[in-house]
Amino acid sequence: MSDQDENDETPEYRLRKELPDEVPAAAPAGDAAADDTAADDGAADDGAAESAEPALTGRQRLVQGIWPPRVTRAQLIVAVLLFGLGFGLAVQVASNSDSGNALRGARQEDLVRILDELGDRSQRLEDEKQGLDKQRQELENSSDQAEEARKQTVEKERQLGILAGTVAAQGPGITMTIEDTKGTVEADMLLDAIQELRAAGAEAIQVNGVRVVAGTFLTESGKGVSVDGNKIDTPFRFKVIGNPQDLEPALNIPGGVVQTLEKEQATVTVERSDKIVVDALRAAKRPDYARSSDR
Numbered sequence: 001m002s003d004q005d006e007n008d009e010t011p012e013y014r015l016r017k018e019l020p021d022e023v024p025a026a027a028p029a030g031d032a033a034a035d036d037t038a039a040d041d042g043a044a045d046d047g048a049a050e051s052a053e054p055a056l057t058g059r060q061r062l063v064q065g066i067w068p069p070r071v072t073r074a075q076l077i078v079a080v081l082l083f084g085l086g087f088g089l090a091v092q093v094a095s096n097s098d099s100g101n102a103l104r105g106a107r108q109e110d111l112v113r114i115l116d117e118l119g120d121r122s123q124r125l126e127d128e129k130q131g132l133d134k135q136r137q138e139l140e141n142s143s144d145q146a147e148e149a150r151k152q153t154v155e156k157e158r159q160l161g162i163l164a165g166t167v168a169a170q171g172p173g174i175t176m177t178i179e180d181t182k183g184t185v186e187a188d189m190l191l192d193a194i195q196e197l198r199a200a201g202a203e204a205i206q207v208n209g210v211r212v213v214a215g216t217f218l219t220e221s222g223k224g225v226s227v228d229g230n231k232i233d234t235p236f237r238f239k240v241i242g243n244p245q246d247l248e249p250a251l252n253i254p255g256g257v258v259q260t261l262e263k264e265q266a267t268v269t270v271e272r273s274d275k276i277v278v279d280a281l282r283a284a285k286r287p288d289y290a291r292s293s294d295r
Contacts, residue, residue, distance in 0.1 A: 113249045117200065120246050124201055162204055165211035165282035169204040173241040173276035174248055179267040180234040187218040187225045189264070190236060193257045194218075197240050200250035204241040204278040208232035211280040244272040 135152055161167035194212055197205060205212035210227040221231045240247055248270050251257045258268045
């Protein structure tokens with residue numbers, strides 16, 4: 001053994017050989033804390049990145065909740081029904097608005113006159129009801145019911161004769177004259193005038209010598225108008241028996257007979273009179289099928 005070998009076998013050399021291989025040294029506690037801090041910093045950076053996004057407002061969250069819409073079949077049926085209901089209400093409101101346009105543009109005095117006319121009509125109906133009640137009471141209380149019944153029958157026959165045009169009549173009323181130089185007045189316009197007069201309480205009407213009754217009809221006849229087959233020419237003259245204070249305002253209401261005829265370039269004049277004579281007569285016609293129910 002050489003001197004070199006002896007030096008190698010020194011206690012220090014033997015101790016080095018007996019030690020295990022070197023292992024990586026553990027990181028100091030300070031370094032571990034630094035790594036944790038770095039990890040926390042990364043997480044904080046991620047959180048900061050996430051918090052950097054703008055926060056949603058309440059309105060935006062509401063919009064995201066309802067759009068895109070998630071419609072079920074039941075919701076669709078309900079929506080269709082609600083749409084139909086709304087459409088029906090809109091049509092009804094529109095029709096009501098159209099029907100009230102004529103009065104909406106009327107003046108205050110015209111509205112007052114229309115209201116007075118309605119009141120007069122109600123009063124006439126009430127008077128007629130009271131008259132019928134009186135007749136009933138007279139029949140019930142009369143000692144000679146047969147004679148009282150005969151008197152009422154005669155009076156009723158006279159009234160029905162006036163309405164049927166079989167007897168002449170006279171009384172207060174109006175005369176309405178329509179000058180139609182342009183030839184624009186048609187049969188339906190004259191019929192509207194007759195209907196308006198009847199509604200205002202006219203008891204007897206005569207047009208150019210033709211008695212107007214319940215079954216009267218008006219038709220076009222060439223350039224003129226025919227009443228119950230009798231051709232009449234302009235000027236058209238209406239002789240009407242009734243309360244003049246009811247008849248004249250009824251013709252002059254806004255959108256009524258006079259305004260309609262004047263729009264057709266016709267000239268209309270209405271005159272009141274204390275005595276109007278309606279002497280055009282109609283032959284009494286026996287009904288073909290109707291018979292009295294007491295036979």
